[in-house]
Amino acid sequence: MGNAAPVRASGGGRKRKTSMQHQSSISRIAPPPELIDETAVRVWKSQSKILIERGTFEPEDAPLLLAYCNSFAMMIKAELKITDWAADDGGMVVMTGDGSIKKSPYVAVRNDCIAQLTRTGSLLGLDPLTRLRMLGAGNGDGGSEEGNEFDEF
Known part of the structure; x- marks a missing residue:
């Protein structure tokens, strides 16, 4: 018989991450002094809390969130x-x-400012389409098998 190639079961590939599988390395992050006003500070507090709870925010993401808040x-x-x-x-x-x-x-x-919000918000997962992709929502058992060419990275 020799060396037969292993057979992979249907659905036996990579698993989609769910929001419960993510966890940020921080539990909060103080608003930086570079925020331009109280509106930017309020946006920082609300959005950083959401991103940390979602498990998608790390300290190295702070400059993007700063740009997002100041643009807003x-x-x-x-x-x-x-x-x-x-x-x-x-x-x-x-x-x-x-x-x-x-x-x-x-x-x-x-x-x-709207263009900057769109770009930085997408990078942070603050828009609906990117959020769906990041969190793997809407990709249940009945969905298609199609994936992004970068999914395995």
């Missing part, structure tokens, strides 16, 4: 300027020196 705070500041119609520099448009109007620079700031 700057987005709120820009929103306040955009919606302050009474201020000379408020609103969605501003008057130029020649009397024409242009899009407010605060709209561009808000859009940049």
